[in-house]
Amino acid sequence: MRMTRLFGHTLREAPADAELASHRLLLRGGFVDQLASGIYSYMPLGWRTKRRVEQIVREEMDRTGAQEVLLPAIHPLELWERSGRDRAFGDTLFVVNDRRERKLVLAPTHEEAITRLFTDHARSYRDLPVTLYQIQTKFRDEARPRGGLVRVREFTMKDAYSFDLDDAGLDASYDAMFEAYRRIFARAGVPTIAAEADSGAIGGKGSQEFLFLTEAGEDTVLLCECGYAANAEKAEFLRPAVPAEEPLPMEEVATPGTTTIDALTELLDVPAAKTAKAVFYTATWPDERSAPVFAVLRGDLQVNEVKLANALAEGGGPPQLRAMTDLEARGAGLVTGYASPVGLAGPDGGKAGLRVVADLSIPDSPNLVAGANREGFHLRNVNHGRDWEATVVADIALAEPGHRCARCSTAAGGDGGRTLRAERAIELGHVFRLGRLYTEAFESKVLDEQGAQRVPTMGCYGIGIDRIVASAVEAHHDADGIAWPASLAPYDVHLVALGASRDAEVGAEADALFEELRAAGLTVLYDDRDESPGVKFADADLMGLPLRMTVSSRNRKEGAVELQRRAGGEAERVPRDAVVARAAELHASELAALDGPAPS
RNA sequence: CGGGGAGUGGCGCAGUCUGGCAGCGCACCUGACUGGGGGUCAGGAGGUCGCAGGUUCAAAUCCUGUCUCCCCGACCA
Numbered sequence: 117m118r119m120t121r122l123f124g125h126t127l128r129e130a131p132a133d134a135e136l137a138s139h140r141l142l143l144r145g146g147f148v149d150q151l152a153s154g155i156y157s158y159m160p161l162g163w164r165t166k167r168r169v170e171q172i173v174r175e176e177m178d179r180t181g182a183q184e185v186l187l188p189a190i191h192p193l194e195l196w197e198r199s200g201r202d203r204a205f206g207d208t209l210f211v212v213n214d215r216r217e218r219k220l221v222l223a224p225t226h227e228e229a230i231t232r233l234f235t236d237h238a239r240s241y242r243d244l245p246v247t248l249y250q251i252q253t254k255f256r257d258e259a260r261p262r263g264g265l266v267r268v269r270e271f272t273m274k275d276a277y278s279f280d281l282d283d284a285g286l287d288a289s290y291d292a293m294f295e296a297y298r299r300i301f302a303r304a305g306v307p308t309i310a311a312e313a314d315s316g317a318i319g320g321k322g323s324q325e326f327l328f329l330t331e332a333g334e335d336t337v338l339l340c341e342c343g344y345a346a347n348a349e350k351a352e353f354l355r356p357a358v359p360a361e362e363p364l365p366m367e368e369v370a371t372p373g374t375t376t377i378d379a380l381t382e383l384l385d386v387p388a389a390k391t392a393k394a395v396f397y398t399a400t401w402p403d404e405r406s407a408p409v410f411a412v413l414r415g416d417l418q419v420n421e422v423k424l425a426n427a428l429a430e431g432g433g434p435p436q437l438r439a440m441t442d443l444e445a446r447g448a449g450l451v452t453g454y455a456s457p458v459g460l461a462g463p464d465g466g467k468a469g470l471r472v473v474a475d476l477s478i479p480d481s482p483n484l485v486a487g488a489n490r491e492g493f494h495l496r497n498v499n500h501g502r503d504w505e506a507t508v509v510a511d512i513a514l515a516e517p518g519h520r521c522a523r524c525s526t527a528a529g530g531d532g533g534r535t536l537r538a539e540r541a542i543e544l545g546h547v548f549r550l551g552r553l554y555t556e557a558f559e560s561k562v563l564d565e566q567g568a569q570r571v572p573t574m575g576c577y578g579i580g581i582d583r584i585v586a587s588a589v590e591a592h593h594d595a596d597g598i599a600w601p602a603s604l605a606p607y608d609v610h611l612v613a614l615g616a617s618r619d620a621e622v623g624a625e626a627d628a629l630f631e632e633l634r635a636a637g638l639t640v641l642y643d644d645r646d647e648s649p650g651v652k653f654a655d656a657d658l659m660g661l662p663l664r665m666t667v668s669s670r671n672r673k674e675g676a677v678e679l680q681r682r683a684g685g686e687a688e689r690v691p692r693d694a695v696v697a698r699a700a701e702l703h704a705s706e707l708a709a710l711d712g713p714a715p716s
Numbered sequence: 717c718g719g720g721g722a723g724u725g726g727c728g729c730a731g732u733c734u735g736g737c738a739g740c741g742c743a744c745c746u747g748a749c750u751g752g753g754g755g756u757c758a759g760g761a762g763g764u765c766g767c768a769g770g771u772u773c774a775a776a777u778c779c780u781g782u783c784u785c786c787c788c789g790a791c792c793a
Contacts, residue, residue, distance in 0.1 A: 135787075143727095314793095578793060650755075654753065
């Protein structure tokens with residue numbers, strides 16, 4: 117491609133709205149353009165890179181034996197009502213009306229559509245196992261798009277779905293996808309870790325995310341040196357231990373004006389771990405039932421709302437949780453600041469369908485200070501099991517840096533374990549063991565070898581294509597611009613002709629190299645503009661092609677052409693006759709360095 | 717949805733408080749010079765000042781409403 121013909125120009129200054137390096141550089145380099153909040157166009161350079169990402173994904177999917185399909189992006193709303201996920205997605209779902217006022221969904225994901233397709237066409241165990249995938253546009257009306265391409269409302273996802281007869285089959289399909297994902301991210305030049313994750317609106321039992329660790333990320337992951345890694349919404353940890361004590365008699369104590377844990381620990385001179393805190397929510401389940409929720413944790417811990425919602429899953433799944441306002445809490449008979457589980461709860465769910473959920477820390481912590489349900493008073497020596505009983509006891513606490521790792525601390529006998537640290541991350545992929553959630557909803561059945569009807573079990577596997585593009589830039593850039601991994605660069609070589617308008621020989625040599633490089637199988641962006649050297653070099657640095665080849669009068673006098681790798685290192689002066697071969701060699705070695713782990 | 721910020725030519729910004737001919741830098745077009753890290757000079761083109769209404773002799777500027785975008789939080793494969 118000749119730059120004089122390339123659509124789009126570099127910008128010297130980035131639009132003020134762009135904060136992330138990837139966003140700024142992709143805009144400045146002329147790779148993408150923003151149309152609306154969370155909605156972007158790809159320009160010629162950006163589109164080439166995106167297609168290279170897709171091609172890597174496609175090759176690795178095909179390598180596993182998965183088959184590519186294309187499902188519709190627009191679905192009848194009824195399809196979503198059948199699984200109940202129209203409500204699970206809620207406002208995130210884009211819904212449009214057709215001319216007959218029939219409601220259509222702009223699909224945010226495709227479990228329903230693929231299960232429908234599978235159910236219509238799979239007849240027997242002979243059709244299994246099968247994994248289908250597509251690379252397609254998804255629509256999600258995110259509450260807050262952010263970070264350039266990191267969180268957008270229209271994006272491209274590779275989504276794959278596996279169907280197996282039994283759990284062993286699902287495990288094999290899942291492992292094959294997991295392995296393919298490792299190869300994909302390695303080939304794309306984006307370092308990732310696999311972390312345990314919550315399944316969220318997708319459902320199912322057990323999922324892992326592929327995360328790129330970066331300050332630019334919006335997820336928080338907790339990590340341990342032992343290798344444990346989990347999204348903060350899922351991460352497990354060991355509660356800081358409190359000394360065992362005999363239960364003491366419960367007594368009321370006056371605590372006027374003491375409505376926070378901080379104030380309470382100061383007034384009574386007790387550590388936060390000797391107090392119980394209460395947090396109130398209104399839960400609304402997918403079937404539209406709703407009830408008040410009273411969450412009780414030790415005072416030194418925070419609520420993890422994802423865990424709490426999962427602990428409250430009933431029928432249609434986990435509820436949506438909304439923190440109660442003071443007014444609502446009072447309306448529900450709670451004395452805010454002095455609320456207490458004592459006298460409220462019962463294993464039967466208590467009054468008015470109230471759910472009292474106690475964190476795991478509560479039964480293990482004797483003689484806590486809790487509210488008295490009376491303005492200005494708390495209770496000392498409150499003991500779960502003696503003084504009150506939770507509806508559910510579950511892990512509902514947020515893991516925080518400094519907490520002890522649940523995995524290696526347990527392995528070390530409960531003591532020698534290490535502590536967790538937190539990092540920010542971008543979620544690039546997510547793999548789920550779905551189970552029979554959707555195949556049951558769509559009454560999907562195949563005959564097994566004995567001729568009996570069986571409901572297949574599913575896995576689903578997503579990759580954010582646009583996020584790989586953004587993450588590759590986050591991982592590979594410097595003050596001057598992007599340094600694309602050789603596997604993703606829009607072109608392999610940036611051919612720069614200096615002063616061709618004055619020295620026709622330079623122009624002729626650059627023209628010849630343009631042809632020769634392409635004949636050698638390399639893709640080339642040829643800067644044939646009449647610009648000063650500074651402008652050309654600055655643009656080359658910004659656009660970030662892996663290899664820059666410079667033709668100039670100076671080089672020509674030595675019979676040489678200059679090669680410079682964008683990733684760094686000294687420039688090489690290579691004899692004119694050898695330079696195309698040298699460029700091909702450098703390109704091949706950069707690509708080889710990115711080749712992923714061998715398939716296992 | 718809560719909090720904060722911003723809308724002036726393609727990009728970055730000044731002007732708004734205190735109403736009085738819409739400006740600057742970059743980019744763009746023409747010409748000349750220059751020629752290895754965003755060079756110089758000369759001459760140009762390009763703007764309903766987000767939108768609507770109001771106040772005024774006069775509105776980018778004051779008032780009211782509204783839309784959009786960004787950041788933090790809530791939310792979120």
